[in-house]
Amino acid sequence: MTGFSVSTATEEDYAALREAVDSDRILVLKDQQDITPEEFVELGRHFGDIVPYYEDTYHHPDHPEIFVSSNLSDDGKPLGVPRTGRFWHSDYMFAQEPLSVTIFAQKILPPGRRGTYFIDMVDVFRNLPEELKEEARAATASHSVRRFFKIRPEDVFRPLGEVIREVEAVSPPSVHNTVVTHPVTGEEILYVSEGFTDHLIGAERDGLLHDLLEASGQLDTTFTDPHIVLHTYEPGEIVIWDNRALVHCALHSADPTAPVMSHRITTVDGHPFDAAQSREELHNV
Ligand code: 7UC
């Protein structure tokens, strides 16, 4: 979409953006290079309550609502965390209440290809054989950040066991339905990811998680599976996506030293994450 500007946007414009994200799952706003952090936060507020990342190593120095992925430093202090999200996931899958919407702004683009791979997990579920659908509906899934928790600068010289215990205490695994019902569209979403889903609970057989991930395209290391769509960023783009329906995987620059920076805001939209399971139930699993 061209022509959007936070400085002139009306409530109707924001409603149209939200509708586009619900119907198309992903929306690209062009020519946003001049957006200020304050305006970016303002944009985020129109998609629900902003959830700052739970680890403050990722925070923008002046705006904790903004998650920074970057390999740059300011006065020797790292700005955010480099090379984040290089694995299939949905943001905050490991949390009791995962996120509804992700808003992603590429601030400094490295040379070469920098993008995000997406898979529409509504499509994936719709195309599963009926038998696999039934097996998935019958199970719940346990998700954990542990494989992708990034060691923080202040963790150096700490015993690894202590760090692991802390990760498990601060971000214990979450349990969600393996098939989540979208609260706005009513669609069924296969809610599993290669990066965060640790195991299924109540599955009829071993290997179900593997079969579901395989069917989704998330195990294809060549990224040529027909479910996979790559969005490569152009300067000034902001991409907004439905974090319930899509899983994503970052494509970082081939050169890890090339300066790069992206800003991200995530929200909960006020609907239950999963229409089939109330928030109270989620907190009591
Ligand atoms: O550093 C990262 O790759 C961040 C990841 C562990 N979590 C992203 C999220 O919101 O779930």
Ligand code: FE
């Ligand atoms: Fe992510």
